[in-house]
Amino acid sequence: MQSIQEMGQSAQAAAFTLGQLATTKKNQVLLAMADALVAATPTILAANRQDMAAANANQVRQVMRDRLKLDEQRIATMATGLRQVATLADPIGVIDKGWQTDAGLQIAQQRVPLGVIAMIYEARPNVTVDAAALTFKSGNAVILRGGKEALQSNIALATVLQQVLVDLQLPAAAIQLVTDTSHETAQALMRLDDYVDVLIPRGSGKFIKTVVQTATVPVIETGAGNCHIYVDDSADLAMARDIIINAKTQRPAVCNAMEKLVVNQQVAAQFLPQLAAALAPYNVELRGDEQAQAILPTITPATTEDWATEYNDYILAIKVVPDLDAAIKHINRYNTKHSEAIITNDYAHSQQFTKQIDAAVVYVNASTRFTDGFEFGFGAEIGISTQKLHARGPMGLTALTSTKYVVRGSGQIRQ
Template identity: 60%
Template sequence: MTTLTQIGKQAKAAARKLASLDTATKNKGLFSMADALIANQQVILTANKQDLANANEMPKKFLDRLMLNEQRITDMANGLRSIAQLPDPTAEIDRGWINADGLQIIQRRVPLGVIGIIFEARPNVTADATGLTFKSGNAVILRGGKEAIQTNLAIAKILRDALTQIELPADAVQMVSDPGHESAQEMMNLTGYIDVLIPRGGHGLIQRVVKTATVPVIETGAGNCHVYVDRDAKLDMATAITVNAKVQRPSVCNAAEKLLIHRQVAPTFLPVIAKALIKHGVQLRGDEAACQIVPEISPATKEDWDTEYNDLIMAVKVVDSLDEAITHINDHSTHHSETIITDNLERGRQFQEQIDSACVYVNASTRFTDGGMFGFGAEIGISTQKLHARGPMGLSQLTTIKYEITGNGQIRK
């Protein structure tokens, strides 16, 4: 078996080649990989059947994510083709200037180099992540969940062969063939080879990577998101946004988990909003004031305020002021997405300025925090850290800068 250090070396060598490819060549690679997925879909489906058979004890929701069919393979191929249509971030020159000594300084966008992705049993990540890292000129080392290993290896082999066929480096895409805990651990410590590691998956996986990795990590997808209904909110708008943010897709990170409501409007608003949420199957928990207003709300515990449910559960808190709402959110949020419903300009502005989260909304659903919705064309994840990338990460977040400085003999005095 190839060791991880070997994989790292190969990735580094491939990354150097990828960094000098022009956009047209990279797009050719993306189309070649897309065509190969379609041409070899039977190979993928056979491998996937094997994975599904091995995993038949797992919950239905899990199996649904693991399962591929012709449509899903077509979607993966179309994903690669649509990434080919996006602008190449490494074709950009951010800025340039002449310094006081007459040096011409150009600030260019360049690939990060080698990107590691640790993910769970969603085989589509193999193709999606490859598309984004390849277009931005990076080599990728993928390490997927053990339940999807046959599917992942089959897809990775097809993508690699498609690159080889048009004389591009196959090591642009490498799948770790041993999906055990040790390989994940080794990847987290592959200093010198991995420029950034992006974990994709559940809270447990992400926290383990953030806490133990010594290579640089981008933390994604932790979403304890808040809706705050201010005293000047419109009731119908507040209800529609709260319901949308909670129930439209409760399992994702930009779904709302908490509802804060101004004491002045709580007696009028909370019964209406609670009724709408309960109608959609939401289980409500709340502080004392909330429970008093709506008896169907059960008491929340201290832990509730810090919990991301990813489910049809919402905790409700009545607050005395906008300041209290802001403080509560800054103290308990994962700093992903929060929204205020208000008709007051000044209060909306204060909320946006003082909330310390990646995406701060006025009068809109938190569900819009998404690379596609933002118009980035694609996303590799939603960063909840402040360093390097914050919020939806598109292609340009997979790049760094480099200064190219040209002189005619300048020396420093």
């Protein structure tokens, strides 16, 4: 087995080749990968059965087993994803800006690949294929380290993708899978700054915090979403109710799901009972501060820990506030800078909220569930950045690139 150092080194060499590839060649590879995945369905499913058997034996949680399980349909969906990435515009070579300086230099700021991208992610085999597709299309080599529960599935998938690379005379090291799923190897990957240009961790907020503490490679933090919806005193309460039901219950385990309701005290007494009734069929556990409890006496008291927790579950904590300033203060204190919404019909309030809330995405009168690369129209998504450097919010292909200034002169020297 290769050491992580050797993987980094060969990834860097492969990245040089990938950075020079024509778009048509990259698309040809992606389409061939799609076909190869479908053709290899029996092999991939056999590997996945091994993972599923181990997961059952180890009593892995049902939600995790759901994400781990592959079938013919899911493999076909992965192949469709590869074909869709082939249709996306290639970000490499795009000139963001260009100008001429006083000295007569022509400067062009041009999009280039980041180089080598490392990803550490959960036990979801589809992420292996998605991440490989997006990093490849953007001209980057990738080192993938998926959750250990998905190891056999990931090996099967990566083997198929690498075989296509080799068949088409490209370096197999462009897409590499870390098969040693020990923590030591993951940590070594986080500190491989000689070869890795950026590390994108996916997973729980706690896991990402650990990565930030450990990594010396630049990290793009993703995904932790303690998302709030603030219901203003001027809100259309029916709209507020529908948006909250959508944001809380459509897919409670995802990062753009609503976690907290902040409600103006002017409308709390009217709104909360309506909302509780509307949420009842969804079995959402309600928690609340003292004012919320006074209105809904049967709910659980919310603690300080609640305000800071991303439940990823059918739980909603409610905070009643005197005004918009208090709502903004509470949200900026406890949010994870992901997605925050105000439901309002007051123009000035909408302006203040969008200006003062510190988050990747700030909504007026819409569900937080729209924070997504596909919903934003990017045609792809590698994750949702919750940090302020490089990329913020849903990350598409461009987030996987950097820029280079190309300066053309005619013998200029500096005065």
